[in-house]
Amino acid sequence: MVFAELFFTFLKIGLFTFGGGYSMVALIEDEVVSRHSWMTAQEFTDILAVSQMTPGPIGINTATYAGYTAVVGQGLPQWQGVIGALIASLAVVLLPVVLILVVSHLLSRHSQSAAVVAMFRVLRLTVVGLIAAAALQLLTVESFGTPGLNLRFGLSVAIFVAVLVLSLRRKVGPIALILASGVIGIIVYGLA
Amino acid sequence: MVKYCDLFYIFFKIGTFTIGGGYAMLPLMEREVVDRRGWLSREEFLDQVALSQAMPGVFAVNMAAVVGNRLRGLWGSVAAIVGNILMPIVFILLLAVALRQVRTIAVVDHFFMGVRPAVVALIAAPVFSMARTAHIGWRNCWLPVAAALLIWLLGVSPVAVIAVAAAAGFVVGKIQNRKK
Known part of the structure; x- marks a missing residue:
């Protein structure tokens, strides 16, 4: 039953996401692509593109789109895909919200214990590795083309390097970078 | 007392018009909640x-939950959360459906x-x-x-x-604390 599986999968993803939307991307990828095979790495990359270009929290956008794609990908009708999207979005925020409301009642500002502080220091370091793994797992032949001296692979590597440098050094926004890469794709692959 | 519909409206506006994820929403939340409406002091915010940030989950939704809860309790946080994620979910669903139709067109594929x-x-x-x-740095890079x-x-x-990382960090913190 794909709906129950979606619910519990995204419940788990929500509970273990520390450090924002990008670490959630790592967890979602591991679950929906590697473990459940609800979609290909290529489809997942397309979802990420859309999630970053539309308004809203990246984690919610990715969960919504992944829930929809997982259901429709099984050959089920679109309205059930909408239900899958709602289940995934709800499940991903359910446990964190319950947890944070409980903790905000318990926690007075001064009761931060040394052990909890140490735990979050380790988690902040670990999350960086998690995101690196997500990026490494997306380096696929489907997304970059077959390695070698060909147009597809060459252009892909050029776009990858350019976007990395422009976003880190020049702080260019993700929408501009995604749109520009898409237009380059349309022009180059359209002419080739 | 802050009205539910005001909480809903503020988070709805921020969720609907902010592109770039939860951290991009932070300055907008601060402006509305602290500067414009004075619902919370800057320190409280x-x-x-x-x-x-410390708790697991989607950052923007966590913010909506705790700010809503602070101002109007449980239903306040529900109003803020629903406001925050309503339009993003609608947008994504419309796009997902539309993209499925145009997937095979060459221009979309090239894009x-x-x-x-x-x-x-x-x-x-x-x-x-x-x-x-x-x-x-060099000393702790082995972990990531x-x-x-x-x-x-x-x-x-x-x-x-x-x-495992959370458990290990917690235990190490406890041991270091005891040594002091």
Whole structure:
């Protein structure tokens, strides 16, 4: 039953996401692509593109789109895909919200214990590795083309390097970078 | 007393018009909640930010939950959360349905062929910027590197990696504390 599986999968993803939307991307990828095979790495990359270009929290956008794609990908009708999207979005925020409301009642500002502080220091370091793994797992032949001296692979590597440098050094926004890469794709692959 | 509909409206506006994820919403939330409406003092607001960052989950939704709860209790947080995620979910669903129809058109295909390497780069970029803010150096870089390799090469679940890291950090913190 794909709906129950979606619910519990995204419940788990929500509970273990520390450090924002990008670490959630790592967890979602591991679950929906590697473990459940609800979609290909290529489809997942397309979802990420859309999630970053539309308004809203990246984690919610990715969960919504992944829930929809997982259901429709099984050959089920679109309205059930909408239900899958709602289940995934709800499940991903359910446990964190319950947890944070409980903790905000318990926690007075001064009761931060040394052990909890140490735990979050380790988690902040670990999350960086998690995101690196997500990026490494997306380096696929489907997304970059077959390695070698060909147009597809060459252009892909050029776009990858350019976007990395422009976003880190020049702080260019993700929408501009995604749109520009898409237009380059349309022009180059359209002419080739 | 703050009205439910005002809470809903503020978070609805921020959720509907902010592109770039939860952290892009933060300055807008601060402006509305602290500067314009005076619902919370700046210090109170920053406490909510720290809590939302420390806890698991979607950052923007955590913020909506704690700010809503602070102002109007449980239903306040529900109003803020629903406001925050309503339109993003609608947008994504419309796009997902539309994209399925146009998927096979050559122009759309070419667009995504160009976009995919860019998206991978955008996922890789925060690794470098976060490495700086998390103060990663030669002494502690083994931890993120080990985490990445375990997941990437050995197929260990990120959930397991996070759980072990949290437990280990907690225990080490307890031991260090006892030595003092």
